[in-house]
Amino acid sequence: RYCAMLLFLTAGLGQLLQMYLLQTKRILVHRPYVTFISLEELDVFPGKYLTISKFLLYLNHETLSIAEDLVKLSSFVLKTMLPFWMAALTAFKQSRFADCMILLLPQLEVGLRLLFTTTNKCPNRLLTAESSALYTTFDEMLAKRLDNEEVNQLPAVLEEPAMASEFLWDFLSHQEGPRIRDRLSHGEIDLEAFPREVANQLVAFAITLLCRFSDEDMCAFKEHVVIKPLMNCASCYRSRFHPISRLKKQVMVCMKSIHLWPELPTVPEEHVQMIKGLEGNAEASTLILMISEIISQLQQYMPQNCYSSDDPINSVLTERLLIELCDMRICTLYSPRPVLELLVVLRKISTQCHQVSEQVIASTELRYEQWMNKTLRSRQRHNYLRMLNSIKLLSPVLRLILVLITLELVNVHLVCKKNPFDYQQYLKFLKSILQYTENLVTYTSPEKNKWDETMELTNKALIKIRKISDRKLMLMQL
Structure with missing residues (x-):
């Protein structure tokens, strides 16, 4: 009886709606x-x-x-x-x-x-x-x-x-x-x-x-x-659509994208060094050293088989590390508010890193094709070579950030142990890293193409990361 009433009511409402649409000459668009x-x-x-x-x-x-x-x-x-x-x-x-x-x-x-x-x-x-x-x-x-x-x-x-x-x-x-x-x-x-x-x-x-x-x-x-x-x-089911699970997937997708960089076509090395060789660039060498120092500080929080003191920024080891970390089980049920807030920021950082990687790949392939076809003007050639120099540094930087956010993800529930002041300071630090990655997206875009400026941004970001690491304010250090 009740079901019949609902069916008749629905049909009646449909008729009324149809009459209204005819009278007003309107069209109802289905979602x-x-x-x-x-x-x-x-x-x-x-x-x-x-x-x-x-x-x-x-x-x-x-x-x-x-x-x-x-x-x-x-x-x-x-x-x-x-x-x-x-x-x-x-x-x-x-x-x-x-x-x-x-x-x-x-x-x-x-x-x-x-x-x-x-x-x-x-x-x-x-x-x-x-x-x-x-x-x-x-x-x-x-x-x-x-x-x-x-x-x-x-x-x-x-x-x-x-x-x-x-x-x-x-x-x-x-x-x-x-x-x-x-x-x-x-x-x-x-x-x-x-x-x-x-x-x-x-x-x-x-x-x-x-x-x-x-x-x-x-x-x-x-x-x-x-x-x-x-x-x-x-x-043995594990959540696939909780923000924790989505961040794990984002990290691995981003790492696979960065892993493609060494295979990208480039002009001969001597052409690059004519402009500003990596070996002769004191600033780049300093940044590489800083990355190695930060990773060495974090070594104790990593699985032992995923780190080499001889080559701390090795890309193969980084990928192995991320795979192992992302395979760790993390509680997803009933995540408290601080955890969810933190995940939002970490996911945004990962998204920006992936965007940078995709832009680097697209720009490198396009500029190489233009170089080979000799369609680049003098200024564009110089900018292209500066880009090749910069991405040698951007690769280990982005991998460092992926390692950082994944190590923090594994320990994400420890954020609830921070007092309100420390929590806000920690969140402020992560948002500064997010700001850095957002600026990288802007500077590495085809419209901006500001590769030298990425070095300045990177230097400031690495100093912040090292300072937080020295103060042992990261979740993995609690």
Whole structure:
């Protein structure tokens, strides 16, 4: 009865809107559809684990048949909701992926609400939808604390390392994640083109919850050849869309970009030294020495196999160091405000470093082509050679900054130990580094092309970094 009323109400509102548009001769433009990009980032449960044949890339009929059996046995499913679960699985089989998600997401919410109310001993919250009572939603169920400030027990029930909580935050809540629930409910997704890859992940995740929460002995299901890999993938899940995870990815993308510099085409070395050779440039030598000293100071905070005292700014070792640091597990659930503020600044620094690298690559390739074609004027030739000199120094500087922000990222939660004054001083330092990288972006742009000025900026930035390091104010030094 209520559903029929809502359908008629919606249709009636549609007619009224259509009449209004005709009368006013206006056009109602639908909000643009969201396009899911980088679907490989959503690949939590890889296809090769989901089918025996390894040729099918998605959940096959055998897996879905087992899922149907699990639905009937799992305590995660309210018996009154059983038809909706079966309809969701049927929709997936029929390649109606948007329909599957529209049916499945509310059932995941109901199942988690059942766990939430049971573990937090508030059974009255299971079905509340009255005007005087808050309806228990995903956001509240995933929160650290309840309304009464008591600790929410649901994340603990979902196991360490809180795989279910992290997965749900990633797919439903984090701003840079797919936010499937929001976008479906707001009409931002083309239902006819809903990606199978996304539906595949949510159904696979639902299967793991069905397995884990049951009154029956589920060992036979958990050990099944098509279910066990799902459970293994879920148990080692790491957040992909939390700002910490996004910063890790940014750092590695930036490092790969800088790693391309030695392969860039350049004019012969003797042409460079005719203008201002690196060996003859006392300022550049001083800056290289300062970088080496800073890295040597930070050596004790690095994995031992990623540092060489003979060549502290070695690019291969730097890449190995960043890979190892980014592979370290960092808590992402319930990050406090100071941590999130810090991550915003660190991510901006990383973004600017990447922009500098991309500009250097583009400028170097363009100027080399112009040099070889002899289309550069005298002043442009001199500026090009100064650029080649400058980027020899910019490479170790940018790598130093990436190492710094990654070491700080690994220790990011220690920022909560700083008193308010020290925290503000530390934030001020990071913002000065951000300002330096922003200026680098400006000076290395094709419009400015001020390569000598980058040396002056770099000198000031390195002095600040060394001063903070000497005072042991970095997080890694706490």
